Amino acid sequence: MANRESGTAIGLLALCIGLWIATPYFATASNMANVLEQSAVIGIVAIGMTFVILTGGIDLSVGSVVALAGVVIGTLLQQRVSLPIALLAGMLVGISAGAANGLMITVGKLPPFIATLGMMSVARGLALLLTDGRPISGFPDALRAVATQRVLGISGPVWCMLSLFAITHVVMTRTVLGRYIYAIGGNEEATAMSGIDVRRYKTIVYAISGFAASVCAVLLLARLNSAQPIAGIGYELDAIAAVVIGGTSLLGGSGSVVGTLIGALIMSVLRNGLNLLGVSSYLQQVTIGVVIVVAVLVDMALHRRAQRIAR
Amino acid sequence: MMSIISSRRCLFALLAISLGAGALAACNRGADATAKPAVALVLKTLNNQFFIDMEAGARSVADSLGLELIVQAPEREIDVEKQMQIVENLLQRQIKVLMLVPSGSKEIVPAVVKANAAKIPVVTVDTRVDAATLAAAGGSVATFIGSDNEDGGRMAGAFVVERLGGRGTIAVLEGIPGHETGDARLRGFRAAVAKAGTVSIVASQTANWERDQAFNVTQNMLQAHPDITALFACNDVMALGALEAIAAAGKSAQITVVGFDAQDDARKAITEKRMAATIAQNPREMGRMAMIAAARLIKGESVSAEQPVGISLVK
Numbered sequence: 137m138a139n140r141e142s143g144t145a146i147g148l149l150a151l152c153i154g155l156w157i158a159t160p161y162f163a164t165a166s167n168m169a170n171v172l173e174q175s176a177v178i179g180i181v182a183i184g185m186t187f188v189i190l191t192g193g194i195d196l197s198v199g200s201v202v203a204l205a206g207v208v209i210g211t212l213l214q215q216r217v218s219l220p221i222a223l224l225a226g227m228l229v230g231i232s233a234g235a236a237n238g239l240m241i242t243v244g245k246l247p248p249f250i251a252t253l254g255m256m257s258v259a260r261g262l263a264l265l266l267t268d269g270r271p272i273s274g275f276p277d278a279l280r281a282v283a284t285q286r287v288l289g290i291s292g293p294v295w296c297m298l299s300l301f302a303i304t305h306v307v308m309t310r311t312v313l314g315r316y317i318y319a320i321g322g323n324e325e326a327t328a329m330s331g332i333d334v335r336r337y338k339t340i341v342y343a344i345s346g347f348a349a350s351v352c353a354v355l356l357l358a359r360l361n362s363a364q365p366i367a368g369i370g371y372e373l374d375a376i377a378a379v380v381i382g383g384t385s386l387l388g389g390s391g392s393v394v395g396t397l398i399g400a401l402i403m404s405v406l407r408n409g410l411n412l413l414g415v416s417s418y419l420q421q422v423t424i425g426v427v428i429v430v431a432v433l434v435d436m437a438l439h440r441r442a443q444r445i446a447r
Numbered sequence: 448m449m450s451i452i453s454s455r456r457c458l459f460a461l462l463a464i465s466l467g468a469g470a471l472a473a474c475n476r477g478a479d480a481t482a483k484p485a486v487a488l489v490l491k492t493l494n495n496q497f498f499i500d501m502e503a504g505a506r507s508v509a510d511s512l513g514l515e516l517i518v519q520a521p522e523r524e525i526d527v528e529k530q531m532q533i534v535e536n537l538l539q540r541q542i543k544v545l546m547l548v549p550s551g552s553k554e555i556v557p558a559v560v561k562a563n564a565a566k567i568p569v570v571t572v573d574t575r576v577d578a579a580t581l582a583a584a585g586g587s588v589a590t591f592i593g594s595d596n597e598d599g600g601r602m603a604g605a606f607v608v609e610r611l612g613g614r615g616t617i618a619v620l621e622g623i624p625g626h627e628t629g630d631a632r633l634r635g636f637r638a639a640v641a642k643a644g645t646v647s648i649v650a651s652q653t654a655n656w657e658r659d660q661a662f663n664v665t666q667n668m669l670q671a672h673p674d675i676t677a678l679f680a681c682n683d684v685m686a687l688g689a690l691e692a693i694a695a696a697g698k699s700a701q702i703t704v705v706g707f708d709a710q711d712d713a714r715k716a717i718t719e720k721r722m723a724a725t726i727a728q729n730p731r732e733m734g735r736m737a738m739i740a741a742a743r744l745i746k747g748e749s750v751s752a753e754q755p756v757g758i759s760l761v762k
Contacts, residue, residue, distance in 0.1 A: 269624035411536035414517040
C-alpha cells in the first residue's frame with residue numbers, strides 16, 4: 137500500500153521539478169502557499185469521495201451539495217443568524233444529503249450511480265429554488281477571515297484541508313470504521329456474513345462525503361464572499377480524478393486518503409504550472425486528461441508488478 | 448526486490464514527466480528571450496465566439512505595443528472559483544497588467560483585491576466589477592472598457608415596440624440571474640417596453656445563456672402563451688435556441704425574435720429573415736482598447752476610468 141503512494145508522490149515530485157526548471161515563478165514560497173490553498177477546494181471534496189470509492193461506490197452529488205450547503209449558510213447569514221449556527225446548519229444539510237444518498241443505496245438498494253445522480257439534480261434544484269437563482273453575497277468579516285487570515289504563514293483553507301486529511305488518515309488506518317470500509321470495498325458479501333452491519337457503515341460513508349462537501353462550501357463562501365446556487369458544477373469529476381490519480385481503485389477496497397491528498401496536489405500543481413507557463417486553455421484540458429490516464433496506467437502497472445512479485 | 452523494480456518504474460515516470468516539462472520550458476524560454484512585458488487577459492470562457500473575438504482584437508495589437516499577451520479562461524463560463532484560481536496563478540507570474548472579464552461581478556472582487564495588493568493594475572472588460580462590493584473590500588479598478596448593456600437593452604426594446612406597431616405580447620429569455628451584463632440588458636429592455644405602455648411582457652424566464660435550455664424554455668412558454676408576438680433573448684445563443692423552438696411550433700411568421708451580441712450565426716439568421724435583429728457589441732474593439740490601456744498603464748500614463756465601446760442595432 138505504502139509503495140503505491142510513493143509512486144504517486146514521485147509523480148508529484150517529478151512534476152514539481154519539471155515546473156521548477158520550466159519557470160522561475162513556480163518554486164517560490166508565495167506560489168507554494170497559493171497552490172496549496174487552491175488544492176483545498178477539490179482536496180476536501182476528494183476526501184469524502186475517497187471514503188465512498190473505497191466502499192466500491194461513487195458520489196456524483198458532491199458538487200450540487202456544495203452549492204446547496206453554501207446557499208443555506210448564505211441565506212441564514214442574510215437573515216442575521218449567527219455565524220456558528222449558520223455554519224452548523226450548512227454542515228447538517230451536507231450530512232443529511234449524504235445520509236439520504238446512503239439510505240437510498242443501502243435500504244432502497246439503488247445503485248450508487250443512480251441514487252447520487254438523483255441527489256445531484258435534487259440538491260442543485262433546491263439551491264436554485266432557495267435563492268431564486270441569484271447569488272447571495274455580503275457576509276460577516278469573520279467568515280471572510282477563513283480565507284484571508286494566515287496562522288503560522290498558512291491560510292485557513294490549507295489548515296482545514298491538512299487537518300481533515302490527518303484525521304481521516306487516522307480513521308482509515310487506526311479505527312474499526314476504517315477497517316470495515318476497506319472490508320466492504322474488498323468483499324461486501326463476506327463482510328456482511330461476518331456479522332458487520334454493512335448498511336450502517338455505508339450510510340456513514342456517504343454522510344461523510346456530504347459533510348466534506350459542506351466544508352468545501354464554507355471555503356468557497358469565504359474565498360468568493362458569495363454563495364452561488366451554480367457553484368460546484370463539475371466538482372464530482374475533479375474529486376474523482378484526484379482520488380484515482382492518488383491510486384485508489386474505482387472497484388473499491390484499495391487506496392488511501394494520503395494518495396488522494398497527493399492526487400489533489402498533482403491536479404492543482406498542474407493547473408498552476410500551465411497557467412504560469414501561459415499554455416492555451418484548450419491545451420490545458422488536454423494535458424489534464426492525459427495526466428489522469430497516465431497516472432492510473434502507471435499505478436496499475438506498479439500494482440500488477442507488486443502483486444506478481446508478492447506471489 | 449519489489450522496491451527495486453517499482454523504483455525503476457518510478458524513475459521512468461519521473462523521467463517522462465520531467466521531459467514533458469522540459470519541452471514546455473523550452474517553449475517558454477523562447478517567449479522569455481524577447482523579454483517583453485507580459486500582460487494577461489482572463490476571459491469568462493473560450494467556448495463563446497464573443498470572447499474569441501475579444502482575444503483576436505487583443506492579439507492584433509500585442510506586437511505593435513510590444514507586449515507579451517497571455518490569454519486564459521476557465522472551462523465553464525460560470526466557474527468563478529476557477530477564474531479566481533487563474534488570476535491567483537497569473538499574479539504569481541508577475542504580469543504587468545491584468546485585463547479581466549469577471550465571471551461574477553461580486554465574486555471576483557477578492558481576486559481584484561489580490562491584484563491590487565500585488566500592485567498590478569486591473570482593467571475590467573465587458574463586465575463590470577460590482578462597485579459597492581469593490582469599495583467595501585478596499586479594491587480598485589484602473590479602467591472599465593465595455594458597452595453600456597442597459598442602452599443596448601433599451602435599443603432592443605424600442606425596436607420590438609416599433610416592429611409590433613405598438614401592440615402585442617412579448618416573451619423574454621434572461622441570462623443567469625445576478626449576472627450584471629444580463630440584468631442590465633433586461634433593465635433597459637423592460638424600461639423601453641414600459642415607456643411604450645401598450646405592449647406587455649407576458650413571460651420572462653432564464654435559460655442560463657444556453658442554447659438548449661432556451662429551446663426548452665421557449666417551447667414551454669409557447670404552450671402557456673400561444674399568442675406571443677415577439678421574443679427578446681439577452682444573448683444570441685439563447686435567441687438561436689428560441690428560433691428553433693419557434694420554427695418547430697410553426698410560428699416563425701408570427702414571432703419577431705431579437706437577440707444580443709451580433710454573433711455570426713445570428714447575423715446569418717437575420718440575413719435569412721429568420722431573426723429580426725440583434726444588438727452588436729464590438730468585442731474585437733474591446734480587446735484592442737484593453738491592450739492600449741494596458742500599455743499606457745505600464746508606461747505610467749493615466750487612463751480614463753470609463754471607456755465606452757459603441758453599440759448598434761443590426762437588422
